[in-house]
Amino acid sequence: MADPREALDKSVQEQGNKIRQLKTEKAEKSVIDAEVAILKDLKAQLAAMDGTPAAADASKKSKEKVAKNSFTLKVAKGTKDYNDKEMAIREKVFSTITTVFKKHGAVTIDTPVFELKEVLTGKYGEDSKLIYDLKDQGGEECSLRYDLTVPFARFLAMNGKEYQNFKRYHIAKVYRRDQPAMTKGRMREFYQCDFDIAGVYDPMIPDAEILRIVVEALTALDVGEFTVKLNHRKILDGIFEVCGVPAEKIRPISSAVDKLDKLPWEDVRKEMVQDKGLAPESADQIGEFVKLKGGKDLLDILYKNEKLTANASALKGLDDMKLLYSYLEAFQVDHRMSFDLSLARGLDYYTGIIYEAVTDKSAPPKLAEGQRPSIKKGGDEVDESTVGVGSIAAGGRYDELVGMFSGTNKKGEPNLKIPCVGISIGVERVFSILLAKQKLEDIKSNEVQVLVASMSGLLPERMQIARELWDADVKASYMFKVKPKLLKQFEMCDKDQIPLCVIIGEDELAKGEVKIKDMRSKDPSQSGGATVKRSEMIEYIKEYLARQ
C-alpha cells in the first residue's frame, strides 16, 4: 500500500460495507456498535490526516478501543474472565463443596464439553433453542453441553453395568445461548456443581442423604440463613388428578404452579384457566392445596384428606415423604426443610421428591406494583440463568432419564433402568454472595509465605535462599531485579500480603547471619527483624510459620 491516505480511505469504505452487511444480516446490536466504533475511529484518522484537529482528538480518544487487527478487544458475549482474586474465592467455594461431597463417599467423573447433538435433543423442551451448536466443519453434529445431568445420564447408559451404585459429583462449565445479564450473574458460560446418587437402593435413603449434603454444603459455604423447600412429584400429580386436571394437562399445569415463587396466585390461576384451558373450579381446588406449607405436621393434615389418600399416586408420595422425614430426623436436618406444596420444579424428568434451597440473600427482588418479572419458560435444575430468583441449590429424583439413552426392548421398555437422585448447587450465586461479603483487593490470591530480600543486590544469594526454601516446601519469592531497593521489596510484601521477609546483606552473610522480619508486626522494636544464623534459617522459618 503505497499511499497511506488512500489505504485509510479504502479501509473506511470497507468498514462501511461491513456494517451495512451486518445490519442486513440483523446482527446483534453490540456487534454493530463495535464495528461502528471502528468506523468512527477510521474516519477520525482520515480527518486527522487531512488536518482537522478536532477529529484528530476524537481519533485519539477512541484509539484504545481499536486494535491492530481492527476489532474491539473483548470476550465473547455472555462470558467473562476471572482474575486471580475472583479465582481465589471461586476455588475456595469449589474446595469447600468438594470436601463435603467427598465426606459422603463421592467420586468425580469428567465428560466432554461437547456432546453429539442427538444426545441433547429432546431433553430440555423449549429451552433446546438455547443450546450452542458447533459449526458443521465436516463430521458429526455436536453441541456444547447445556447441563451436567444429561451427559451424566448418557455416561450411565454407556457404562451402566459398572455404575449401578454410584455417588458422583461434577463441577464444570455449561453453556446456554441465553440473553446475558452479566451484572445480575446471568451468563452464557457458567459453572454447575452437581452431586447425584445413581442406583437401586431401598426407598428414600439416598434421597435423605442428598438433603443432608445440601444442608452440610450450604452451612460450610456460609451463605447465611437458608431453607430447603421440599415436595414430591407424586403428591403433586395426585393433587392435580384429584382436582380434575386431565392427564395431558398435568405437566403444563405443573409448570404454571412452578411460577408461584415469582407470581401471585391470581396470575398463575389465569395462566391455568385462560392459557391452558383448565376448568376454573379445578384451578380453585389446586389453589387451596398449593398454599399449604409446613413441616412433618403437614403430612398428618394431608393423610386426613380422604380424597387425596384415595389417589394411588398421592398416597405413594405421602408414604415416601413420611419415610423420608424419619431419615431426615436421624440426620438432624428435618428442621431445615419446608414441605411446600407450591414447589413444582420446571423440568419434566423428575419422578419423585423435588427440592430447592433458598437463602435470605437469594430471595427474589421486590417488584414495584404492577411490574412483572420476565419469566423464563421450561426451567431447569438450578436455573443459574434466571435473574433475581432465589434458589441456591435444587434438584430431585429422576428415575427415567438414563432409560432414555439405553434403547428399548421389544415391549418398548428401556433396556437399562438406573434410578437417580441429585442436587445442583448454584455455585455462581454462591460466588456472588461471597464476593459481596468482602473487598476484592483484600483477598490474597497468591500463597507466598516468604520474600527473600536484600539490602544490596545479591541476586544469586537471594536465588539460593529461595531454592533452599522451595526445597523445604516453603512458598517463597524474591524480586526479579539485580539490584532492587529495599523499600521496593517491602512494598512487594505489602502488595502481595507476604507475611515474612528474609533480609540479607553482605556483612550479615559474612557473619553467617540473616534477618527475618514479620512484615505484619507493628512492634517498633521488631522493625529490624530477628537475627538468625544462616544455617538455622530454614528451621526457624518453618517453625515460625507452623506457629501461625
Place this chain on the structure above:
Amino acid sequence: MADPREALDKSVQEQGNKIRQLKTEKAEKSVIDAEVAILKDLKAQLAAMDGTPAAADASKKSKEKVAKNSFTLKVAKGTKDYNDKEMAIREKVFSTITTVFKKHGAVTIDTPVFELKEVLTGKYGEDSKLIYDLKDQGGEECSLRYDLTVPFARFLAMNGKEYQNFKRYHIAKVYRRDQPAMTKGRMREFYQCDFDIAGVYDPMIPDAEILRIVVEALTALDVGEFTVKLNHRKILDGIFEVCGVPAEKIRPISSAVDKLDKLPWEDVRKEMVQDKGLAPESADQIGEFVKLKGGKDLLDILYKNEKLTANASALKGLDDMKLLYSYLEAFQVDHRMSFDLSLARGLDYYTGIIYEAVTDKSAPPKLAEGQRPSIKKGGDEVDESTVGVGSIAAGGRYDELVGMFSGTNKKGEPNLKIPCVGISIGVERVFSILLAKQKLEDIKSNEVQVLVASMSGLLPERMQIARELWDADVKASYMFKVKPKLLKQFEMCDKDQIPLCVIIGEDELAKGEVKIKDMRSKDPSQSGGATVKRSEMIEYIKEYLARQ
C-alpha cells in the same frame, strides 16, 4: 402406528434414505457405519418378525448399539469420558503441579472456553484449520480456544496495567479438530497446563525460574528420568544469518530444523534445499551447527566462533545464555539442561530462550528402516496432538504476543508491550505415563474411611452414627438398605477399599458398645473387631485414623 410390521418396514426405508443422503454428503465413515449398523438391526428385526431365526439372533446381537432414538450411544469423536479411577489420577497430577506453581507464588485466572474468532485469527499459522468454530446462531462469530496462551495474551492486553508483574497458571481444556488417535492419546479435547510469567524484569531471571519450576514439577510428578533441551531463538537466527539464510527464509528454515528430533539430518537438509530453496552450502553450514549439544561448555565453544560473535543477534543470545546458566546454577538445575542447537520449536512467536523437556518414556518410537513418521506441520507449544513425539513440557519466551492485541500507535508500534515467558506441561502425556504405572482397579477413587455396618438392619441407628462421623469430619458411608447382610457390607468395604468398619448390633447398642474392625487386618484374633464404648467411638476412630 397401528401395525408394528408396517412401522418397522417404514423405518427400514427411512434409514436407507438417511444413509444414501449421508453418502451423498460425504459424511464421515464412522457416522455412516453407525447408521448402517442401525439399518442392519432394523432389517434383522423385520426378518425376526417375519420368522427368520438367524436374523432374530443377529438383531439381538446388535441390539446394544441401538438406542431408542436410533442413534449409536457414544461421545463425540476425539473426546472421551474419564471415570472415577482415571479422575483420581488426573486430580493427583493437577494437585501436584498446582502445589509446585503455588510454591513459586503463582495465582490462577480463568478465561472462557470460547473466544471471538478474531482473537484466534492469525495466531496459529497453518494449524488455524484445526480451530473449532461455533455455529452462527445469530450474534458474534466464536471459536473454541486452541490453547491457553493466546487467551492469556488477550487477557493481558485487556487488563495490562494491573498485570504487568504476574505469575499465573491455568489448567484447562483446549480444542483441536485434528484427526484423533485415541489409543495414542491424540484427542480433540484435552487438558493443557500452563505457567507463565508476564512483565518487565531484569534479564533471564523469570526465564531461570520457569526452568526451575519445570524441573520441580516433573520431579514431583515422578515421570522418570528427564532432560530439558534448551536453546535461544536469537542464537538460532544468528546462525541462520551467518550461514547465509535470507531474512524471509529464516522462519521456514527454522521450521525445518524443528523436525530434527523426528527426521534424520539428510531429510531436513532436503527440505531446506529442495522444498525451501536454500543454497546447499548454507544448508551444510547449518548442519555443522545444529549437531552441537552440551552443557555450559558449549557456550565457550560458540564464543570462540568469531563469525558467530560478530553477529549481533547471536551475541545477544549467547550473553543471555551465559547469564541464564549462572542463575540455573544458583537454582541447582543446570545439570538437567541440554543446550541443544537443534531445538527450534514450531511456533513463530518465540523471541528468546526456548525449551522442551523429554523423558525416557516419552521418547519417540523407533522407526523401521525407511519408515517415516507423519509430521504435523506448524507445531505448537506442547503439541499434545503429535503422536509418539517426546516432549512432556515445552515453552519459551514470547515478548511480542500481547502487543498483537493492544492496537498500535501512529508509528505502528504496539500500545502495550508485556514480555512473557512460559511453560506448558503436557498433562495428558504425564497422565498416560502414570496410568501405565498402576492398575486402574487398584486405585481408590473414593475417600471413605469408615463404613457403618450392622448385623440386623438398624438403619436409623446407622444413619445417626454416620451423621456423628460427618459432624466430626470423618468420611463415612453405610449401605443404602434397610436390612443388609453383614457379608454384603464387608464386600462393600473390600470393593471401595474402606479401611474401617463400625459394626452395631442390638445387644451391643443396649450395652452402649460398638465394634470397630480394621478391614485390612489379617490378624485372626482381630476378626471380630475391637469393642469400644459408644460414647468414645468418635474419639477412638479419629485417633485410629490419625495414626495411619
